[in-house]
Amino acid sequence: MNLQSPFSSTHSFNYEHEWKYDVFLSFRGKDTRYGFTSNLYEALSRKGINTFFDDDGIQSGDEITPTLVKSIEESRIAIIVLSPDYASSSFCLDELSHILHCIKRNNRLVVPVFYDVDPCDVRHQINRFGEAMAKHEQRFKNDLNKVQKWRDALHEVANLSGYHFKHGKGYEHRFIGNIVDNISKRITRRPALHVADHPTGLQSRVSKVASLLDVESNAGVHMVGIYGIGGIGKTTLAAAVYNFITDHFEGACFLENVRENSSRHGSVHLQNILLSEILEKEIKLGSVKKGTSEIQKRLCQKKVLLVLDDVDDPEQLKAIA
Structure with a gap:
């Protein structure tokens, strides 16, 4: 695990974790906005977990906006809801790439939720995920580096420890409760330690x-x-x-x-x-x-x-x- 390279002049290195958001929710709106993800957001909010949930239509167009970029950078944890059509959205794939660059490579926590999706489909980009990526290759045939970056991001997030939900295999509300309990334990443990008034060279x-x-x-x-x-x-x-x-x-x-x-x-x-x-x-x-x-x-x-x-x-x- 190489943590040397991700830091740049555009990203602050916060030693004392003063985040604007505890959790940033990444999801494909057409798949889960009015179902699973909104229920997860409500459960996190009831637990007192300050969560960024794009319910204002910020996700418009093909590229993530400066507002979303800033929200990602100001979040302590990212939860990625990988639904069946997640990979069909170039917006979601760009967002995923930025989350992995900004959050995971700065050693903050990224939690994938495989919602009615087999993690192997995400890791190896087969079935619906494979079909989506093939379409992206056709659409962006003049910029295959972009598509490869998305493929790498999907493979990377699929290898992280997360949660897997399959319809008919359990109660959704209990599944959500397990996620919320785990996140709550991680962010409410205690305030961050004071490091130094003017930390340099760390x-x-x-x-x-x-x-x-x-x-x-x-x-x-x-x-x-x-x-x-x-x-x-x-x-x-x-x-x-x-x-x-x-x-x-x-x-x-x-x-x-x-x-x-x-x-x-x-x-x-x-x-x-x-x-x-x-x-x-x-x-x-x-x-x-x-x-x-x-x-x-x-x-x-x-x-x-x-x-x-x-x-x-x-x-x-x-x-x-």
């Missing part, structure tokens, strides 16, 4: 650490250490990385001043904080051994982001991580 370092952590992978454990003399910005970098990738995790915790707090209160105090923050309920442990066991048992099935600030003893890692 962009490439944050991207490098994020790439090492491989946040889109669901396999195994990824651990990165940041070390160096005091005062060079290790904690600032860690906080910026935490803000940058936290939406990709089911639970997250930033444990500050591990060395000092471990010395003053013991490792069990840090274990209590860790479990309480991630499980969102008060945890009281009796011993470090009990805490280690509880961390393994309760978090083994969760995708968790844990940042330990100022570690100076391997025993602290053993007890907490």
